[in-house]
Amino acid sequence: STWCYKYVLELSDADVIDGYSDGTFKPMATITRAEVATIVNRMLARTADRNFVDSSAVTRFDDVPATYWAYYNIAEATTAHTHTIDNDGVESWGRLM
Numbered sequence: 578s579t580w581c582y583k584y585v586l587e588l589s590d591a592d593v594i595d596g597y598s599d600g601t602f603k604p605m606a607t608i609t610r611a612e613v614a615t616i617v618n619r620m621l622a623r624t625a626d627r628n629f630v631d632s633s634a635v636t637r638f639d640d641v642p643a644t645y646w647a648y649y650n651i652a653e654a655t656t657a658h659t660h661t662i663d664n665d666g667v668e669s670w671g672r673l674m
Contacts, residue, residue: 611647614654625649626670
């Protein structure tokens with residue numbers, strides 16, 4: 578019944594948003610930087626090269642441990658890098674910029 582219902586469905590169907598683990602979307606909640614980074618990466622079809630991130634001097638934040646659910650999305654969004662995307666859509670990082 579909320580004004581954004583159809584938009585939430587469209588974004589969910591497009592795999593841009595997943596919602597929370599309890600199955601809700603909470604469209605009136607304040608969005609976090611982790612959620613924004615994840616959404617923008619999905620919209621741009623960007624994924625972090627986990628091996629590169631784990632072995633390189635990428636942008637890190639004191640309040641984002643490697644175990645955080647959005648760690649790799651935040652690394653993707655905040656680390657300037659070259660990349661290639663293979664035929665399967667997998668992004669591989671080249672060099673840091």
